[in-house]
Amino acid sequence: MSVPILKLGDVLIASIQLEQTDAELLALRDRLTGQVGDARAQGVIIDVSALDVMDSFATRTLRAIAYSSRLRGAHTVVVGISPEVAFSMVQLGLELGAVSTALDLDDALAQIEEHRRSEHRRA
Amino acid sequence: MANDLVSEADNAVAREMGLLSEQAIERRLEAVGLESDDLARIARAREPILSHIEEYTAAFFDYLGELDEAREFMRNRDAVEQARRLKLQHLVAMVGGQYGSEYAQQRIKLGRLYSRAGLEMRLFLGAFHDLLSRMGSTLLANATAGGEAFEDFMSLNKVAFFDIGIIVDVMVFERERVISRQQEAIRELTTPVLQIRDRLLMLPIIGTIDTHRARMLTEGLLHAIRANRAKVVVMDVTGVSAVDTKVANHLLQTVAASRLMGATVIVTGLSAEVSQTLVNLGVDLAGLQTIGDLQGGIEEAERLIGYQVSRVEQRIPSPSLSSQA
Numbered sequence: 001m002s003v004p005i006l007k008l009g010d011v012l013i014a015s016i017q018l019e020q021t022d023a024e025l026l027a028l029r030d031r032l033t034g035q036v037g038d039a040r041a042q043g044v045i046i047d048v049s050a051l052d053v054m055d056s057f058a059t060r061t062l063r064a065i066a067y068s069s070r071l072r073g074a075h076t077v078v079v080g081i082s083p084e085v086a087f088s089m090v091q092l093g094l095e096l097g098a099v100s101t102a103l104d105l106d107d108a109l110a111q112i113e114e115h116r117r118s119e120h121r122r123a
Numbered sequence: 124m125a126n127d128l129v130s131e132a133d134n135a136v137a138r139e140m141g142l143l144s145e146q147a148i149e150r151r152l153e154a155v156g157l158e159s160d161d162l163a164r165i166a167r168a169r170e171p172i173l174s175h176i177e178e179y180t181a182a183f184f185d186y187l188g189e190l191d192e193a194r195e196f197m198r199n200r201d202a203v204e205q206a207r208r209l210k211l212q213h214l215v216a217m218v219g220g221q222y223g224s225e226y227a228q229q230r231i232k233l234g235r236l237y238s239r240a241g242l243e244m245r246l247f248l249g250a251f252h253d254l255l256s257r258m259g260s261t262l263l264a265n266a267t268a269g270g271e272a273f274e275d276f277m278s279l280n281k282v283a284f285f286d287i288g289i290i291v292d293v294m295v296f297e298r299e300r301v302i303s304r305q306q307e308a309i310r311e312l313t314t315p316v317l318q319i320r321d322r323l324l325m326l327p328i329i330g331t332i333d334t335h336r337a338r339m340l341t342e343g344l345l346h347a348i349r350a351n352r353a354k355v356v357v358m359d360v361t362g363v364s365a366v367d368t369k370v371a372n373h374l375l376q377t378v379a380a381s382r383l384m385g386a387t388v389i390v391t392g393l394s395a396e397v398s399q400t401l402v403n404l405g406v407d408l409a410g411l412q413t414i415g416d417l418q419g420g421i422e423e424a425e426r427l428i429g430y431q432v433s434r435v436e437q438r439i440p441s442p443s444l445s446s447q448a
Contacts, residue, residue, distance in 0.1 A: 079385070083345030086383040090341075090376045102385040103352055 003028050007039055011112055012074070013105075015047040025061045032065055036072045043112030044069045045105065049080025059094040066099040075115040076100065077108040133232045140231075140296055142289070148227050155285045161278035162220050168275040169218040171265045172258060176214040179254050183210060186250040193246045202240035209233045217282055230286050234293030244294050248287070255283055314340050316347035322354045323424050324386075329362030337373035341380055348386045355424040356381055359417045361392030371406040378411060387427060388412065391420035 002024065006013040012035055014028060032044060046062060048054065066076035077100045081089075089095075102108040137143045184207060187193040197203055213233060216226055237247055259276045266272030314336075317325045326344055344356065358377070363370075378388040390413045393401070401408060414420040425432055 081383045081385075083342065083349055083380075083384065086345055086380040087341060089383060090380040095379070096383065101383050103349065103354075107352075107354070107385055 002031075005031060005035060007035075007041075010039070010041050011043040011045060011109065012036065012039060012041045013045045013047065015050075017050045019051065019053070020058070022057050025058060029061055029065050029068075033068045033072065036069050036074045041069075041074045042116055043109075044074050044076040045079055045108045045112070046076065047079045047105065048085075049082065051085060052082075054081070054085050054089055054094065056092070056094055059089065059096060063097050063099055066096075075112055077102050077111050079103070079105060079108045130232070133228060133235055136235060136293065136296065137228055137231050140292060142227055142231065142292075143224060145224060148222070148224055151227075151285055151288060152222060155281045155288070157222070157278075157281045157285065161281055164275045164278040165218055165282065166220055167271075168262055168279055169220075171261050172218045172279075173215070175257075175261050176211060179214055179257055180207060180210045182257055183250050183254045186253045187242075187246060190246055190249070192243060193250075196237075196240050196242040196246075199240050202236060206233065206236055206240070209236065213286070217286070218279070222282065222285065227289055230289040231293050234290040235297060237290070238294045238297040244291060247290070247294075251283070251287065255280065314343045316344055318347075318351050318353075319357075319421065320425065320428070320430065322352055322428055323421075324348065324351060324353045324356045325421070326356060326358045327362065328358065328360050331365065332363065332370045332373060334369070334373070337370070337377070341373075341377045344377060345380055345384060348381060348384050353386050355427050356386050356388045357417065357420040357424050358388055358390050359392045359420065360390060360397070361394070361417065363397065364394075366397045366400050368404050368406060371401055371404065371408075375406075375408075375410065389414055389420045389424055391415065391417045 003014050003016050003020070006015075012032065014032060016028075020028070032046075035041065036044060044065070046065065048062075051058075062078055066078075069076045078096060079102050081101060100111055102111055134143075141147055184197075184203065188197050209229065209232065212229060216229065219226075258279060262272045262276045262279075309330075315327065317327070319325050324344075324347055326340070328340065332340070347353065348356065358374070360374070374390070378390070381388045388411075390411055392415075393413060414423055422432075
């Protein structure tokens with residue numbers, strides 16, 4: 001099942017509800033980066049709270065989404081990494097690099113708002 | 124006499140130590156080299172030994188009574204009384220020729236009694252050695268001719284060492300059990316995660332950190348981050364005296380995992396020694412936000428969350444004034 005992408009103002013929200021195959025993750029990446037341009041999105045939120053496992057491929061794909069969205073002008077926040085997933089990711093040495101993380105949707109939206117304000121100041 | 128029966132607790136210890144199976148006992152007997160020849164010699168030594176067992180038992184406890192270090196044990200009258208009865212049974216069984224699981228269980232019972240009553244192993248060994256030499260003297264005195272008595276005694280010695288093996292194992296096992304119970308208690312005590320403001324947590328770390336504790340600490344923190352919706356965590360390591368590469372990596376892992384959950388970690392209270400060790404070890408602390416002391420850390424955390432703490436007025440009356448009023 002492909003992941004639905006919701007639009008809230010100028011923020012795109014993708015909530016991953018089921019374990020995704022590698023191919024499905026790649027499809028999500030392509031759709032998201034495509035829609036960032038179409039919707040002129042300022043922010044992208046990827047919700048992973050339903051996931052029990054995060055492997056190296058998923059981590060890399062999330063990083064790729066964040067970096068390419070960045071290049072297209074949107075700030076990406078990964079939301080809802082559970083304590084167990086966080087712990088096993090650290091144990092496996094998986095890193096999200098410069099990708100922002102937040103506890104829940106509220107925080108993520110606040111972060112994007114913050115990001116938008118700092119962009120404005122710079123402009 | 125219900126006291127002298129092998130209790131459920133004794134059985135549990137025997138099970139945990141893997142001492143209940145016939146094979147285990149068989150292996151132990153093999154280890155001391157007990158063979159059928161020995162059984163025949165022990166049977167021959169039986170009569171003279173049995174006629175002296177009361178005397179041996181008394182000597183065993185007299186020996187302990189004369190040792191200062193055993194005074195604590197000797198003062199415990201109930202334990203000594205029970206030990207006396209068990210010792211008597213032991214000596215009867217020792218020349219009985221039956222060294223199966225029942226015999227082993229009696230040894231376990233006695234070993235547990237000693238360790239509960241706090242009899243040190245070396246004291247037990249001393250007294251038991253004295254007892255054995257008395258047995259040896261009896262056998263040699265009863266000897267008719269030739270070197271037979273010595274061989275009989277050596278066979279008996281094998282059983283004695285079989286006994287010592289079990290009793291020492293039980294005493295060590297009991298001691299280890301106490302230690303592991305204490306470790307468990309310490310572990311439960313030492314990972315509090317405290318909320319000091321809305322969405323601001325504090326994690327004071329005290330004592331040494333090993334892999335197990337680091338894991339518990341990280342798990343506790345991650346769950347607390349979720350439960351309290353924490354944005355910032357102040358991790359205070361003032362109470363950590365020694366740090367090595369492993370510990371540093373544990374701390375880094377905790378920080379990285381918290382970040383994945385959307386919380387920022389501020390490390391405070393790295394002492395001069397600890398920070399120098401970290402630099403000398405070449406641990407990469409680039410990803411770590413550190414602030415000198417706990418106060419500074421909390422102030423920085425408040426700033427990050429958006430609190431502005433300011434003093435309104437002095438609310439506490441000064442002590443000298445209040446005493447006059």
